[in-house]
Amino acid sequence: MKQLIAALGLSLGLMLSGCGGGTDGTASASNTGMVALSLTDAPTDHEEITGVFVTFTGIKYKYAHDDNGSEDNESEEKWQQIDLNESRTIDLLTLQDGNTTLLQHVELPAGEIEKVRFVLDTTKCYIEILGEPTPLNVPGGEETGLKSTNGFIIPQGGTVNLTADFDVRKSIAPRGHTGLYNLRPTIRLVNNIEVGEINGTVNVDLNGSKAILYAYSDGTWDDNETNTTEDGLRFTNAVVSTEVKDGEFALHWLTTGIYDLVLVEHNI
Template sequence: MISIAVAVLAVAGCGGGDGSNADSGTLSIAITDAAVDGASRVVVTFSAVEIKPAGGTAVVYDLSPAKSIDLLALSGGATAMLLDAKVLPAGQYQWVRLVVESQQNVPTSYIELASGAQHPLFVPSGEESGLKLNRGFTIAAGGRTDFTIDFDLRKSVIAPRGQAPNYLLKPVLRIVDNLRVGTVSGVVPANLIPTVCTPFIYVFSGANVIPDDLDPAASPDVDPLVSVRVELDSASGAFKFKIPFLEVGTYTLAFTCDGAMDTPDGEETLSFSPTVNVTVNANQTTTLNF
């Protein structure tokens, strides 16, 4: 079971001065991740980034050499850049596509388990259509727009029968506006975490949601938006969690010790603690203790 938050997409509009064109903006794309259960490395190799303007052909930025990024080396909001300050005309854009190098039985992109076993990470659409992010956005002349691409590997990584040693990556992606995101962090009391426990916080959109397991086929109001592992802070002895890149709004948070049994393609019954509602504000960290 793998859970990764991914990517920061930064779009900055350029005004005049310093040789900048008032009708253009710059684009930067970086990658970030959250804690992962069951893996020691998840390496994805990116070979290009495509940006599609409305009414025009896609702009392709080849990454030469291709960038192999261990997503698990990034945590707590840290990032690794894919594109840095690429100039684009101001206007409407339809989508972003991340082109991934992945082939069956070839570990160009791969997952390494905690046991040390390494498996090719195969993206069925990776070389044909890439990882496509279908949310439109605007580059405003003289303005700035920032996005985060949330790449949830806990929902996306599957070890399918009959295709060993390959793991499939069927990406579950979302894009959030960085100007309208905040963070939730907090502590889970030790009495909620017995000796046998894989502690996770599940986040659901909206208030008073009845929590459920990972299930891509479920309606959006019961499938968790994201789930993060609760980690023991050795310095303080407290069990802490941090959930970055949540858009402004209200969410339901639920704690479970059953994170290890939850799979993206199965139907499991998890035991959750009483839920807690939280409101996320832009550019703020909200503290929530269970």
């Protein structure tokens, strides 16, 4: 059971504190730049899920324009895939509370990247339900890759530091009453130099319950967010979320703006 405790508005622009470097001059080749891409995650509403293991094999990058300067299309030959040195299986639930892990650090031609996709070995993706492994279905994860929002610029002779927020809470959905789950994330990609965090405290007696704080872009919160979608999800328009621990919270990887903060009690 979930109970809405409070909603309030705060301006992140007055509290911005950088989460990491964005661009520097470490690359040496004149027509190339470096991409440092890390992963992060947010708390999940599914109390029974104790692990989310995703196996990454590579990253696909799509430049905004082709060699002739015309707008690119969606054909696969327009994507540049950079495989990892070896596949990596990562438990996304270990990447909460602002924690990250570096997935790829690679030199690429300088220019505007329009889209990014994460390529997986779907046969090695699974979740743990109360410690027991359960297969995880990842539609398109191996063939086309999981899509991210937002593009970025690879600076000539510099480095761009990026963080991809998988947000497992919104990405995992039950497959009806089969006891199985789908992973269908919309991965939020941010430039580390453009983000900050909101820190604070709340004075609420939870009586042993867990409280999750959700951050909504100004004007996107309404009471319908408490309703359950067909995928069994709630609070789907929240940008980020975090668990309140000992009355303190920190919301990470937010771009400057005004946010509505919504505090929800999860009875456990």
